[in-house]
Amino acid sequence: MSGILLVLPILVPLVTASGCLVAWRYRSIQRALSLVGAAVLLAAAGMLLWQVDRGGPIAVQVGGWPAPFGITLVADMLSAIMVVLAGIVGMAVAIYSLGDIGRRRESLGYFPLFQVLMMGVCGAFLTGDIFNLYVWFEVMLMASFTLMAMGAQKAQLQGAIKYVTLNLLSSAIFLAAIGILYGLVGTLNMADLATKLRNVPEPGIINAVAALFLVAFGIKAAAFPLFFWLPASYPTPPVAVSALFAGLLTKVGVYALLRVFSLIFIQNLSVTHGLILAIASFTMVFGVLGAYAQNEIRRILSFHIVSQIGYMLMGLGLFTRLALAGAIFYIAHHILVKTNLFLISGIIHRLRGSFTLAQLGGLYRTHPWLALLFLVPALSLAGLPPLSGFFAKLILIQAGLEAGMYTVVAVALIVGLLTLLSMLKIWNEAFWKQAAANSHEHEITGRQRFLVLGPAIVLAGMTICIGLWPSLLLDPSMKAAEQLLDTSAYIKAVMGVRS
C-alpha cells in the first residue's frame, strides 16, 4: 500500500500527460483530463502525507533492486509536505489556466507539458538517489523550457535563452559533482552516501564537492550571486506558467539544498552552513533592492522570489531544529502566497491590459474585492500579523536569536520592512491612485470569472487559515525538521528494507 502511495505522485501526471497526448486534437478532453489529473495528484499527495505523518518515512525499491544498487523512492515529512504543496499549486494553476491560457497555446500542447512538469517536480521530491534527482531535474527543466518559450513572442524568447543557459550550466555542474562524489565513495543512493561519507578522512575534497552542489542548486534556487536569470525570464511567459514556475520551480532547488545539506554534507557545518548563511543574507538584500528598482508588477514579484529564497536558506544555514522548521514553514507559506500574487497580477492584466504600474490605477474604486484579495498575500509576503508570513518570519528570527546570529536577524528584519514598502508600491500604483488616462477597461465575464478568481480566493483563504491556526503547519514542519536533523529513520527506511 505505502509503495503505491510513493509511486502515485509520479504516475498520475505521467498517465494524464499520455492521455492528453492521445487526445491531442480534442481540446475539451485535454482540459477535462488536466483538471482530473491535478485533482487526483492532490488527493494522492494528501494520502502520502497522512501515511508518512502517521507511520514515519517510507521507501520503495523500484524494480525490486535492493538499495543501494537500485533506485529508491523515499518520502519523509519534508518530501511529503513538498508533494502536497506541489499538488495544491498544480490544482490552482490547472483551474486558472482553463480560463486564461488561450486556445492557441492549448492546441500547442500546454496540458501535456504542464503534467510532465508536475511529474518532474514530484519525482525530484520523492527520489532517494542523487543521479535520479538529476534525471528528474532534467525532466522538469525540459518541460519548463518548452512552456517558457511556447508562443514564441520576442520577450519570451529572450527570457527563455537566459533561463535555458543558466539552468544547463547548473545541470552540468550538478553532473560533475555527482561524478566526483561517485568516484569518492562509489554509491549514488543518498542514504548510503550519508553513511559512507562519514568515513571519508579528507574534509578538503568533501568541502569541494559540497561547494559544487551548493553552486548547482544555488543557481536553480536563484540564490545570490547567480539569480539574475529569474527576474529576466519569469515575467515573460503567460501568467499561468509564471505562477507555476514562481510557486514551484525555485523551491525544488531549495528542497534539494535542504536535502543534501542535511543528509549528506554535515561534516563541516561551520564551513558549508556558514557559507549558506552568508549567501542567504546577500540573497535577501539583493532581491529586495532589485525589486525596488522595478515598475512592472511581475518583475517586482520576481525579485521578491529571490529575496524570499534568502529566508529559506537562512533557516538551512542556522541548522537548528527551530530554524529548519522555520525554513519549511517559510517554503509552504511562500509557495501559496507567491503563486497567488502571480495569479492576481494576471487578473489585473486581464482587467487593465497592462503589467506596468504607470498604466494602472483606480482598481480599488472599480474592484474593491480584488483589492482585498491582493492585500492578503501581499501583506502576508511582507510578514504582517495575523497572516502566514508573520509566523514564518517570526520562527526564523527566533531561531536566529537563539543561535546568536544577530547580523542575519537584522538583515531579515530590514528586508521584511523593505518588502512591505514594495508591496505598498504595487497597492498604491495599481489600486489606490487615479486611473491612468489612457487605461483600457475590460471585464472578466461568465465562467472565466469563476475559473480565474476561484484559485486566488482559495489560496488567500489558506494564507489566512495558516495565519489564524499556525500550528496546522508548524507541527508538520517541526516533525519534518526533526527528521532532517536525525536522519536515522530516513536511512533505515531506505537501507533497512533490504530483504
Next chain:
Amino acid sequence: MTLLLAIVVGVLYSVGIYLMMDRNMIRLILGLALLSHAANLLIFTSAGIARGSPPIISTEGNVAPPDAADPVPQALILTAIVISFGVLAFAMALVYRSYETIGSEDLDEMRNVE
C-alpha cells in the same frame, strides 16, 4: 592516463566556459555542449580507469568476476549523453527561433529589442 584525461577535462571546461561568454548564440550552444562533454568525461575519469573484465555474472558461482569493471559510471554517462542530446536539440531550436524573430544571433541585439 588519469592525468591525461584530467587535463582534457580541464581544457574542455575552460573552452566551454570561454565560448559561453561570447555574444554569439551559436557559440553559447557550443559552449554548453562542451560543458556537458566535460562533465561526462569527468564522471568517467573520477570513477577510476581500469582494464577489467565485463561485469557479467555467470550462471554458476553467482558472483561477478573479481576484476570486473564498474558498469555504473558508463550507465550514468549514457543517461547523461541522451539527456544532453535532447536538451541541446531544444536549445538549437530555441536559438534558431529567436534568430528568426529578432533577426540576429547577437545576444546584445536582443537586449535592445525590449
